[in-house]
Amino acid sequence: MLLSLSWLREFVPYEGTAQELGDKLTMLGLELEDIVRPYEAISSIVVGHVVECADHPESDHLHICKVDAGQGELLDIVCGAPNVAKGQKVPVALVGTTMPGGLVIKKAKLRGAPSHGMICSERELGLTEDHSGIMVLPDSAVPGARLVDTLELDREVLDISITPNRADCLSVLGLARETALAFKLPLTIPELPLEENGPALALPDVDIADGDACPLYAGRVIADVKIGPSPMRIRHRLHAVGVRPISNIVDVTNYILFECGQPLHSFDLDKLQGGCIRVDFAAEGERLVTLDGQERILRAADLTIRDKNRAVALAGVMGGAETEIDENSRNVFLESACFKPALIRKTSRRLGLSSESSYRFERGIDQCRTLWAMDRAAAMMAALSGGKVCPGKSHAEPRPFVPARITFRPERANALLGVELSPEFDAEVLEGMGCALEKNGDVWTASQPSWRPDLTREADLIEEVGRVWGLDTIEPALPVVCGDLSRAGEPESDFAFRMRLKRWAAGLGLNEAVNYSFVGHKDLDQLNLPKDNRISIMNPLSAEQDALRTALAPGLLQTLRNNLAQGAAGLRIFEIANIFEAAPRADERATGCVETGMLGLMLYGSRFDGSWPQSSEDADYADLKGIVENLREFLHLPALEYAAYEGEHPFLLPCVAIRADGRTLGVMGRVRPEQADAFYARKDVWLAELNLEEIRRLHDAAAIKFAPLPVFPPVRRDITIMANRSVRIGAVLAHIAGLRLPLLENVVLHDCFEPEDSEERNLTFRLTFRHADRTLKDAEVDKEREKVAQSLVRDLGVRV
Template identity: 55%
Template sequence: MLLSLNWLREFVPYEGSAEALGAKLTMLGLELEDIQRPYGEISDIIIGEVVECERHPDADKLSVCKVNVGSELLNIVCGAPNVAKGQKVPVATIGVKMPEINGAGGFVIKKTKLRGQESCGMICSKRELGLSNDHSGIYVLPADSKIGSKLVDFLNLNDEILDISITPNRADCLSILGLAREVALAYNLPLTMPKMPNFEEYLSDEKVAINIQDPKLCPSYLARILSGVKVAPSVDLIAQRLQAVGVRPISNIVDITNYILMELGQPLHAFDLSKISGNTINVALAQEGEKFTALDGQTYTLKSTDLTIRDSERAVALAGVMGGQNSEVGDSSTNILLECAVFNPSIIRKTARRLALHSESSYRFERGIDQVNSRFALNRAAALMCQYAGGKVLKQEQGYESKAFVPAVSRFRVQKAVDLLGVELKTEFCENTLKQLGCQLNKVNEAEFNVTMPSWRHDLEREVDLIEEVGRVYGVDLIPPTLPSIPQFLNKDTSSIDAGAKDFAFLMRLRTWASGSGLNEAINYSFVGHKDLDTFNLAQAGRVSIKNPLNAELDVLRTDLMPGMMNSLRENLAQAGTSVRLFELAHCFEASSDSETTVKEQSKMAILLYGTRSSQSFGHSEADCDYFDIKGYVENLLCFLNLGQAEYKLNSTHSFLLPAVEVSLSGQQVGIIGQIKTEIADQYHARKAVWVAELNLEVLAKLSAKTTILFKALPTYPAVKRDITFICPLGLKYSELYSAVVALKRPLLEHIEFIDVFSPDGKNERNLTVRLTFRHAEKTLKDTDVDKERETIVNAIQKTLGLSV
């Protein structure tokens, strides 16, 4: 699409450069291909006045003129028959290079002699300037032309043309108006529609009967009748604008239809009414094998799938593609039938491609026309024809809309746009953007709208289309690039991330965490023995027995991971293992009548700790693992999954743990931790405490999927740590102390960490040691600042919980 900057400025008051506009449109998805200056070759042509004009003494067809160009008086020999004294004319002075037109021209003006008379320039015709094909004489300018000024400035030809690449979905941008809407949107400028010139109407009984065979193929067919027009060359403004955007001027009537096509995007066609048989227009399919001669002079064989415009006898146009020679407007035409229709895009596309007959009209019909705006385009074209070709317009409009336009309606949610685009958007910005796009909004609530799409945007149908528009206006270049997480797939089809792939990705995250935490993965059979389940006091109900087991010891599907984990522990102990760290990710099975397979599977994770806490190296004690170690692993995993602080509740009736602690998040139990009962551990040759945790992965996965990751800058200034030991009653939980400190919301307190617990002999109390981390975001803390904060926290805890330090 060629966009004239001067033409555009009649719609929007854009004052920037063509380069800046091209860059802006490119970021909006309308890529700039090139910037052209169609009249740049005549930028040095100036306006002069013929002050003397006499016949050449030695040539009958030449005139010797003296031309005032403002700075000097030039002697010029001219061969045009219409040159005369007093005329304002375009002049090419010495050194000016003439434009190359159809292989001619391209020479530089030099001082020369013609039949003995000196000539120091050239008086130009329209053809020599590339303004039209008229070479009957020199171009005589209006009397108010300023001597010595540039011709392009006087004629407003100092224009720049942007070659914009339009994607197939943006049919609305195939016009000056459509691109003006984009410019108004990009720069928040007002959009001004072209004015409707005054035109004379008349009343008459004259009427054209219009019949539409199938409303699906032609939703609208409107027409106006004009009488008394005079076909002639177009005025300079229309001809030059059409030339600038690559359209060849033909005549005032045809040029105006092309002018409206480029300006408003609505294809029109003018018929010579005297050539329409029976004053009848039928929009109907062609007859199979019918012959049709188009305006290009070629004869085409039509099929019954081609849509035609017919009079009472024959086809007079290929609908939406090209008119016919049998109804062409010629120099003698006085009465015009001006057609403005909307056709089904698919049928126009098929005809144009089959016949290899593409036109500016078919190009737009194939992509969709603004049906609502078609009546305005028709009336504006009729008014321009009256203004520049004379005549009158029949008051009565012909034709009708056989199928009314129904706009698409969709909801728009601001949060949905934020989620899809990955940037924070204000409701006000979204609302203003949609309104500037031409949408009508009906507010449902503060962040949701019911949106009626504009008639010219056929590509807007769904909520995601509106979100794309908001993102386009926000600026695709302003949306930060974020690499997506790519899970590993078990199959080759990676077209969609199904539930199985998501589960696999979650399991891989857990394996990464576990191996990084120093745990070794155990892989056990899904089969265990009833004897193993009985050892762990697991319920008989829900077990799935194997009819043909591999051996007598593997005759049931496991209902818990712990029998398999303890078997792995026994194998490690048999190999002289003294410190065992194991984890397993696997399914447990339970009979269920609701399942299609009669078996319900549940994903679980088991962690097992046994033996010394650390390897025997300098700085580490030889203490064995205890409750705090297994709890630390669970807390670290929950932190890794960004699930926050868990709640812990003692369970003294568990089947194989003593003690047992239930782990809950957001009111949902996610697992249990504790020590394997001694009598059970003995059967697996364990001589020390065995600490285990079992977590429900399905619950963890759902909770993890709901989390939102937030990022903050790394701290700049150092932290200061203070340890405090609180003397607490035996019944006080650490979680109560933690919650009390957090509730203080001290601005410098960054982190609370449990360090140690000590229970003095003979006293009904225990000492809880916590480490408080303080940090200021903008400066380095002083000891006095930290001591003051520490004292404030201690005093507050003493008041709320009655503790001492």
């Protein structure tokens, strides 16, 4: 919200600086983003008086002017504007002035005539796009005075960030209320008397089809208007708050919108058909050309403003082109209404059509000031256009505003805020906000102000009292947390389980990724994920987020792409989150959705961080499997089984299915290169997705057994076998474990060498032997190793 400091001072007598006001509003929850000085670039422009004006002897369009710019002598200035004339007061840029476009004014000769400055047009000053001629100032302007002072331009504009719940602050009036409350100043609303002195034209009848969708609709007719530019003061004030001036009628609706927060719309009365206005929903597929020239295809949920035969505006969003005000308009129908915020928000989001009006209607407006704003705008239009306000108004209000009655207890406020506030302070704040108080001992009743739709319960009022007191002045105090042994031994919550997994992953050096649950259908299609179990978003934030994720891979790969785009050489990340699948018809879930907790792991690039002096080898399948095995040990899960994925996985090749105790826990493997390439990957991407629901079941069922730590040292021996490539490593490990040798404690694959042009590969296994009661001798260990070797040769057909 852009707030002009001079505009604010028309409502409250604030005499402080813009920075002081911004700091105070920030502490009240209305954060100051910036202080803009919109006319600083023309602060050196002065007023000049054209004393003489003669045609240039060497040109048919230039004029030689002698200008009094308050410098003590007349300046010779050559001007090419067709409207320059003797006796005018004009803006003058003196020699040395830098114009808004960057042009530096210098002494020059034009067709032999000296020129010591420039007489400016509005476009050259950055005020409007008008460059048909120079800007002519009022006769009261004083030569030599600064232009910004003469035109009373807004020097300082505060850019204030408004939170969604504070719709009342989207206007000068709303921020004036906050300023008056903060600095204990009186609030005065300048009156603009309305005179109904126009002809008695027939007013359109108003019909509202749904009172919940439109609680109030009203309109007035201003007859015999003359369309033209607004006065300088109006145009420059709108320009200062970022609005382009259009015409006197349209500018008034924008002016009132910023002044009191009530969106208005002007129709050309002569273009409305049937002498009636109906607020109703559109017909499915109906078309409407809006003021921006775009044809909109409407839906049955879109609220429209209609005359007898057609839709003439999208309610609360934008008017229609067929009834817009143009230079030939003579009679204006001014609309002022209140609409249901949710309806306006849905239409605006669906069409991608946001306006200053829809922004305010989406958050809620002051219904009780709707008619006041209309009358104020009608009086202003009549004054600026020479028109006259016709007697009476079109008005329908099926749902009058009923304020909420809220209980407030001063003692409760003190307890929640942790400070002792006096009842007098509480009453001062609440009444200063506009609440009508009824005090009945320790329990008060406050009536909700019509401009504060966010105040509906006692906690809201307590927050307001604390906000004005100063939340920054309240000393922070940590709550006392007492352990309750009666809850010891209860099952671990899902949240605690996930937090424990996050600490485990961070301990392994993995970085956590937190991605949106929303993805795009095209992201899911890119990974060949099934379409039958997807859940589409009815009102997506964007086209890239129109479905719920059915796997963690799309988000993890997007994270990979973002990191690679920023120059990252490697990535080791994890994500713990839910995926969403459409529930089967037989499933009686109320949401129609099945949520499953998943753990995602992704490795890319270098195995080690670049700051460590290890070799620059890339992570591979063994690294990913090692993390999965580490998770198994951390959660005390049963032994995992790894098998080739049955069928073709949508995005992993090769793909390994992970099972334990007859349950499928997930998959891991390499992302297909052609799919990984779309995410800027130039190396192998290793990814695993594990089902946390199944893992939790196995974890809860695990029985932890304790054994004494070994006292005597282990003895290790390596054994290398030459085996055909068809011999699976898992089969070798299972065979050795099946020997049940009493001294054999552990066996792992230590190395694998695959010679070129050979059907065999060399597999080296490391055997660990240990005795519980004594130190082993080499002869014992060698004997046990030989048993293993002979058994492998005999039963698996390998060579040692």
